[in-house]
Amino acid sequence: MDDKQALAALLFPHVTKTPEEILEKYPRRVRENGEKVTRFAPSPTGFLHIGGLFTAMVNRRVAADGVCYLRIEDTDKKREVADGVTGIIDGLHRFGIDFDEGMTGPQSETGEYGPYLQSKRKEIYQVFAKSLVEKGFAYPCFCTEEALAEKRSRQEAQKVNPGYYGEWASCRELTLEDIKARLERGEPFVLRLRSPGRPNHKCSFKDAVKGKIEMPENEQDIVLLKRDGIPTYHFAHAVDDTLMGTTHVIRGDEWISSAPVHLQLFYVLGFKPPVYAHVSPIMKEEDGGKRKLSKRKDPEASVEYYRQEGYPAASVIEYLLTIANSNFEDWRKANPKADNRTFPFKLSAMSRSGALFDLKKLNDVSKNVISVMSAKEVFALAAEWAREYDPPLSKLLDRDEAFATAIFDIDRTPVKPRKDIGKWSDVRDYVSYFYDELWDRQRPMPENLSKEDVRAVLSAYLDAYHPAHSKDEWFAAIKDLCEPLGFAREVKEYKKNPDGYKGHVGDVSSILRIAVTGRRNTPDLYAIMQLLGEEQVRQRLSECL
Structure with a gap:
């Protein structure tokens, strides 16, 4: 047994399995047609960010014919929030993003490549960590936080690159006897990578989004295992993405700077790295x-x-x-x-x-x-939203489902549907004039029409209105009002001789529309009046008059 093997046995006496035994438990995925395997691997440390949803969606789309799985990276217990895993799973599910395998709840999962919760994979990481010690690619570091802070201060003073590397890696060359003595004294340690990186050398890789990227090689002896034996993200992802058969790692481009570290970890572990795709962040415009x-x-x-x-x-x-x-x-x-x-x-x-x-x-x-949704679908989704966020509106919609659905069905034509609703919080205003409880009864008439002409139109239409009219008969009745009241039956007639008329048939229709709904712009007025019914229509016309 050489010193490297002796050190590995000293640091990991409880680890008896080999990397080969672990790899046998995770067979290669069958990808007959080159299907992609992606993963979304969030930390349960807060609310689901729109950027997280974006990245999850991209992962899901890329693996449309392959496998997309959910892995939870919960190694940072200090920042973990209560029900963080549930929040992630439920949040993604609400946006139609579900996974082929992985975590299904805080302690439940599906799939053959688990555990998908990193905190349950501690023994697996330690098998590969021991192997790196045996190969001479890892060593224990006993430096305290105070010692590391002192190194940083000296590096700043000397204006050199910060970090633990080269001459600054004071534990890199500890002898086996030194390490034994420190362990016997109970000194805590982290396990560090013995980086094979060389100063002034470059590494390059082809990013699936950014194209070819060339960067300096990593020469930092990064931490692989923390003092509690839990891995850092860097080490864990190299092990997990290999065992779980990940073909494409799609993540935010803030991780580009870590790519040389990750590529180096795959190299020292003897694994083939996945394809990296670094997604640009979602931006907001501010002050130009x-x-x-x-x-x-x-x-x-x-x-x-x-x-x-x-x-x-x-x-x-x-x-x-x-x-x-x-x-x-x-x-x-x-x-x-x-x-x-x-x-x-x-x-x-x-x-x-x-x-x-x-x-x-x-x-x-x-x-x-x-x-392009059906009226039934609009009603169902709007009512569901209102039950949680606008109970008074919910009560009105649920009072008569058929009536509410008919509101949403007006002008919902396949050829040129109206686009009045952009979100369910718009619905209250959209339906307000159909419900006495919501309508403010304000009726701002066009300024080009006198009150006397408005009264004349309303009075005449109350006599002409007949709820049994077809749409053509209804509009014909409005046209018949025009000439006796000084309005043109056709818009083109008015345009030929604007001084000869008070307005045109469109102005007459506007008076009726505003009297019935309070709006100058609505869906089809005939359909609105048919849905409100004769009693409501006459009441509103009379009230306005």
């Missing part, structure tokens, strides 16, 4: 510049914001796809009713710089999404 969406500053950074505002999950995903692939909008125009899961998503089509998040654009996308 751009910045990352902030958890602290921006309410829209949390996915809960979109639930509270009432954006349908489908709208948010649809909008994120427009950010992810610039050709998605053209595809959507060509395929207006297709399931967006059939869109041919490509990592190579993603933006290399940060995508700008635009709530106005999200609203427009959402209006399109809601416009």
